[in-house]
Amino acid sequence: MANYRIHFAKEILGVPFTVGSVEIAKARDPGRALRAAEIRFARQHRLSDWRERADTVDIAASEGAAQG
Template sequence: MPNYRVSFAKQILGVPFTIGAVEISRARDPRRAQRAAELRFARQHGIEDWRERADQVAVETAQM
């Protein structure tokens, strides 16, 4: 199964600023990796929904 890196960013005045990234290993597909990363990101920041901190998410295949 592929590994994924999911990045979270906040757009301010039209410029995206990366807030954080989460590494997901062994996800079946990019959608599942994104969902797992959203949950982990929220837990790491002590919030209920990742959208409280970021407004953009990007999933890319990573080499771990």
């Protein structure tokens, strides 16, 4: 299992501005990490859906990610 960092951004005039990021430890794959991050981001900001605050997401394996 690997660690992932997901960045949430709002695009203004085509330029993405990061509005938050979430670290997910030990996800089976990037898809599961993304779904977990979307839920966590929405809860942190007391939103029903993460898209109320951000337009795009960027997912990357974190440094020191576990080798599976």
